[in-house]
Amino acid sequence: MPPPEVAAGPARNVDIPQPIRRYTKAPVNTAGAELPGPLERARLRLKAVMAGTYETGIEPGYKQRSTPPTRDEPSELFRIYQPHMADRTVKELVTAASLGQTAARLWNVQWIQLWGTLFLNKPCGVAQKGNIGWHQDQHYFTTIWEPKSEVFFASIALSDIGPDSGPVMMIRGSHRWGYRGEGDFYGQAMETVRKGVHVPEGEQWEEVATTMPSGAVSFHHKNTFHGSLANHSGVPRLSILIFLRTEHSQPLPDSDSYWLQNIDDPEICPVIYGDDGQR
Numbered sequence: 001m002p003p004p005e006v007a008a009g010p011a012r013n014v015d016i017p018q019p020i021r022r023y024t025k026a027p028v029n030t031a032g033a034e035l036p037g038p039l040e041r042a043r044l045r046l047k048a049v050m051a052g053t054y055e056t057g058i059e060p061g062y063k064q065r066s067t068p069p070t071r072d073e074p075s076e077l078f079r080i081y082q083p084h085m086a087d088r089t090v091k092e093l094v095t096a097a098s099l100g101q102t103a104a105r106l107w108n109v110q111w112i113q114l115w116g117t118l119f120l121n122k123p124c125g126v127a128q129k130g131n132i133g134w135h136q137d138q139h140y141f142t143t144i145w146e147p148k149s150e151v152f153f154a155s156i157a158l159s160d161i162g163p164d165s166g167p168v169m170m171i172r173g174s175h176r177w178g179y180r181g182e183g184d185f186y187g188q189a190m191e192t193v194r195k196g197v198h199v200p201e202g203e204q205w206e207e208v209a210t211t212m213p214s215g216a217v218s219f220h221h222k223n224t225f226h227g228s229l230a231n232h233s234g235v236p237r238l239s240i241l242i243f244l245r246t247e248h249s250q251p252l253p254d255s256d257s258y259w260l261q262n263i264d265d266p267e268i269c270p271v272i273y274g275d276d277g278q279r
Contacts, residue, residue, distance in 0.1 A: 039215050043158050043238060045089040046119055050078065054086035061085055061268075062116075062258050073236075076129035077188075078121040083240070085268055090117075093156065094242050099217060100273030103154060106219055109246040111274030115151075116243035116259055122166050122231045130166055133187035134194055134227040138179045141222070144257045147179075149249035155210075155218045158238035162211055166231035168218070172206040175221035183225060190229060197225065247274070 049060065052069030060066060061082035067074065084091040100112050122130045137153055145151055161167045177200050187193040199205050210218050210226075220226065231237045243259075251260050262268040266276065 039093075039158055042089055042093045045087045046080075046083060046158070046238070046240075049080060049083050049086050049090070049119070050074075050121065055088055056086055058085045061262075074121055074123050074126075076123070076126055077132065078119075078123070080119040082117055082268075083119045084114075084117045090119075090240070094240060095270050095272050097272075099154065099156075099242070102217065103152075103219060103244060104273045107150065107152065107246055109150070109248065109274075111247040111271065113245050113263075113269055113271045114242060115245055115263060115269050118241040118243075120237075120239050120241065122228070122237040124231050124234055124236065127230050128188045128190075130230045131188040131190055132168075132228045133184040133190060134171075134197055134225055135183035135185040136174075136180060136223050136225055137220075138222040139181065139183060140185065141259070142179075144252060144255050144259050145245070146250040146252060150246040151222050151249055152244055152246075153220050153222070154242045154244060155220075156240045156242070157212050157214050157216050157218075158240065159235060160212075160214050161237055161239070162233060163209055164231075165211075165233040165235075165237045166228045167212075167237075168210040168226050168228045169207040170210055170220060171225040172208050173203065174225040175223045177203060177223065177225075179223055180225075183227075185227075190227065193227070244272075 045055070048055070050069060051071045054060070060080050063081075065079060066081050067076075067078045070078075084094050094114060094117050103112050104110070120132075124130075138151075141151065155168065159165075180197065182197045184193050184196070194205075212218060251263065
């Protein structure tokens with residue numbers, strides 16, 4: 001079952017027990033789930049992970065697309081896949097009960113599993129090197145999940161994200177376009193990437209900035225087109241993207257993807273809502 005459409009724009013702090021479905025009209029929700037512990041601690045721990053210090057002794061996974069460790073301020077978009085494997089504080093943050101509860105209400109499901117994470121540090125003053133190209137997340141997982149699988153994504157803001165921070169720009173209503181096979185997350189020439197995305201007849205390209213305060217959470221559908229431009233705020237834009245799936249999802253039987261290698265390991269792919277035995 002697809003999620004309800006919910007209001008885009010500045011993040012809203014919602015009372016988790018209340019129906020979030022009351023917000024209507026756009027493909028992104030920025031409901032502020034209350035997350036455990038001070039976010040400053042998570043930011044400090046992620047700085048250590050950036051420098052190659054791993055509290056658990058486990059190096060973050062999927063190194064093919066991660067940025068090499070550094071103690072310096074990055075000079076381009078900095079990515080670490082699977083940071084929750086390396087640090088207990090980060091894992092506590094991305095497995096917060098309120099996050100699972102909020103997601104379950106939005107998608108109207110009984111079970112949610114985390115199957116990946118991605119830390120992003122978008123520095124200031126690096127122009128195009130801080131961009132994330134227009135894309136659908138589904139494009140990168142067609143060899144992992146059955147086509148109708150219910151997988152979706154949440155993003156936790158670890159810093160205030162304003163209009164000048166290079167916020168994620170969601171394309172309103174694009175989750176209804178279906179999977180297009182177009183766009184490029186890694187393409188930083190935004191106009192070039194945009195020209196390769198064909199808007200369906202009768203639809204329009206309307207960009208909506210996902211601005212939100214530190215600690216807020218944004219959710220989006222796997223087929224929502226989105227991307228982000230340069231950060232001009234004067235401070236780094238920090239966030240963690242969380243890959244989620246519901247009970248209405250199935251891995252492709254012959255997939256040998258990295259993302260399925262630990263799907264049954266509760267330490268790496270924990271269930272954050274519902275019964276751990278429900279698959």
